[in-house]
Amino acid sequence: MKKITLLCFLITSCFGFSQNWTTGDVTLTTGYTVKFDVTSSTVTMTMVGPSNEWLGVGISNVVYSIGSQMGQFNDTDGSGDVVIYTNNSIQDRRMPGSNGTPPADSSSDWSLSSNDISGSTRTVVATRDRDTGDANDYDFPTSPPASFTLVWAKGGAGTNNSFGFHSGGRGAVLANNNVLSNDDFQLNPVRFTISPNPSSRNLNIGISYNASREYNIEAYDVLGKQIYRGQLFNNDTTIDVSNWRSGVYLVKLTSDEATQTKRFVKQ
Known part of the structure; x- marks a missing residue:
């Protein structure tokens, strides 16, 4: 499957x-x-x-x-x-x-x-x-x-x-x-923001970075294909999405304690 x-x-x-x-x-x-x-x-x-x-x-x-x-x-x-x-x-x-x-x-x-x-x-x-x-x-x-x-x-x-x-x-x-679920869920205690949304060029990821933890970011299209994977090392990280196709994506942030997913629209 x-x-x-x-x-x-x-x-x-x-x-x-x-x-x-x-x-x-x-x-x-x-x-x-x-x-x-x-x-x-x-x-x-x-x-x-x-x-x-x-x-x-x-x-x-x-x-x-x-x-x-x-x-x-x-x-x-x-x-x-x-x-x-x-x-x-x-x-x-x-x-x-x-x-x-x-x-x-x-x-x-x-x-x-x-x-x-x-x-x-x-x-x-x-x-x-x-x-x-x-x-x-x-x-x-x-x-x-x-x-x-x-x-x-x-x-x-x-x-x-x-x-x-x-x-x-x-x-x-x-x-x-x-x-x-919990709409106010935070990653111990990490903010997770994505902006701008929608966007045609850059996607800004915001967290409360803790150097003792590992943060992975992944993005999937609506067909389930992983189109991005990386690690976060700062409070704010910018991802170039200009080559992504227009559509809806799921952006998933994972730490060693929790996972949160947000929806992103690429223009």
Whole structure:
């Protein structure tokens, strides 16, 4: 199996007693990832995929049966929550229990936070309440579940990104590397900053350097290919990214005690 399977689950390690948790970046298919960051009150979803297609993710407790139709998911038991990005908007939908178009919920609980395009890659960030009180919505637990199913679809290549028939552009994966996280996590006690972001030429890495520790920096593209690796020996280090292709990258800082990952957009 390709190394991208492992990369898709790069996550912040668990420290302290925070009850926040994350799925890490889950690869749905080549060039299409999703991540859910969950706190006690909110959920933040980050979808990264083709800039010229609509993007859809379904969230379910039902384990997908390989070879079965998507119709096994439905909204009658809360197993078929669907989020669609299309035409610069987020749509809150649900599985119909058949192969038809997922109907829209009576009200949308998701809010679009950002919609950025870099080259042919779109990054969509949306938020909603962790527990919306809507029976059609997936109730994200307060602690990381052992696993849950993510079904996906995308299609409608073209400038309008219209939501519609997606032919073979669909599938399912199991999100099973869910762990506790802490957005305020520091590397004992190291600041980890990257700037500017996005950038077309230089990437500045900022840490609180401690000469008694070793700091490694790595960068991966969305396909899981490592495109940079080095060590940090100062509080501030500049990396030349002018030869990197435009797109989204994961920048991972590792010390002898902890690991932290940040998302970087190369223009």
